[in-house]
Amino acid sequence: MWNPYVPLGASQRRTLSLVGVVSVLISWSLLSGLGLVGPAKLPAPWDVGGALVRLSWDVGRGESPLLIATLWSTSRVLVAGMLVIVIGVPAGVAMGASPKIDAIFSPLIDPFRSAPIVAVLPILVMWLGIGELMKITFLFLGAVVYLVPMVRDAVRSVPHTYFTSARDLGATELEAVRLSLLPMAMPRIADAITVAVSVMWTYITVAEYINAERGLGQLIQNARRFSAMDQVFAGIFVIIALALITYSAMVALRRRVFHWETT
């Protein structure tokens, strides 16, 4: 009988998820194998696999183009991620703790959550050129507009008794924020950081299309230019895999560090 509140057993869940993935793979293989869709539009799964192998090791140059591109993209996400955390978390906490600060900054940040940040890219190029500064700034802006409101809401959702009881004990306002609100909001702040990093993985290709110099975005862009659809797909899969790995690692880390929160 259907009941949305009864969780599936781990093995049943895995089986069902596998069924989904496998059926997509089979349909895809059929489409390509039977020649229903040409390789220029949809490369066969085995061709994508082949492209992955070829990208993993370039015999001629004696290096791994995929690894180099991955390292470049990862470093960009890492640098922008650090900036997002160092700037966005304190900003969000300040907005969550002070309605006045929130009133000043919310109208400047909230609209950008729904605004097409990609449309800002040409402006950034005009201002900052096409180098690393522009790429990092773009990633930073794209993620920080998600992170700040989430951090603000995380701080606001802490039950006010924790704030008041700290104040009752003689905490200054700053101490009540730092020692009560902040630690209690940490699990949801960690969620916000996870979302921000996921957002950056979706934006990384956009940032790297411009000037197409190193990185997974460049790899995809170049492949597209030479109509190597198998390589385009290979690049996309690598990005998805990286995003998934980062995501699960962060979720696992959050569960370990904030195990008190689940109860």
Place this chain on the structure above:
Amino acid sequence: MTVSIHLDDIVQEYPRPGGGLNRVIDELTLHIDAPEIVMLLGPSGCGKSTLLRMMGGMRPYGVQTPTSGSVSIDGEPCLGPHDDTVMVFQQYANRPDLTVRSNISFPFRLGLWRRRVPVAEQRRRVDRILEAVGLADKAELRPWQLSGGQNQRVALARALVLKPRILLMDEPFGALDAQTREEMQALLVELFQENPCAVVFVTHDVTEALLLADRVVVLSAGPAKVVDDFLIPEARPRSHAWQRSTATLALEERILGHLHASGGPGQVRVTV
């Protein structure tokens, strides 16, 4: 130790939702001049918590408290939060992310108490109070691994570790089951004897009042005034025989009479 809390001609009015003013407390005067346990009773909604927060200097936002009259502690007007009082509520607000020990020593992370109590003394006090409330073996657990009674002990320990001169308790044991409540009452008596301070304890439990009080203050409702104020000289802990004596039962009737006169039954409790 000397301590004094003077409430003089306290009037408290709150705005009514529809407009106009609701006079909750009317020219109430109450003086506490010794380290004693004052049990404060009154019909529900009569303004007991309001009074307690006034003594603690915790004022609600957007309302002036008191509307008129004065609160002074040790002769000084009490205008805002001050360091001599600590409050304990029914809702214990223990932090789920901190261990029992860290919950109890939490105040020592605040500048105010860090400056006042040297580190060695802090540690000594936390160890001592953990023993006293019987949680020494649970020091590294977290609040959600404890029962309601144990959680209330953590809250009490967090207040007492500061050795406050004034302890304000707002129905702290109201949510506990009968047996746990008795344990907590015994614990409070024990800790009070070790470290006497002025305790103002709000309760709606007449039995609890008679068991703990040096002094019983009964308020009327709508608006609140002091309708009775008497001492109970019997030494603590108080025996079951004393609790069942005719003199004690008469006191119980006396309190219930006041409460029924102004609040109606059903809002007070007698536990035996």
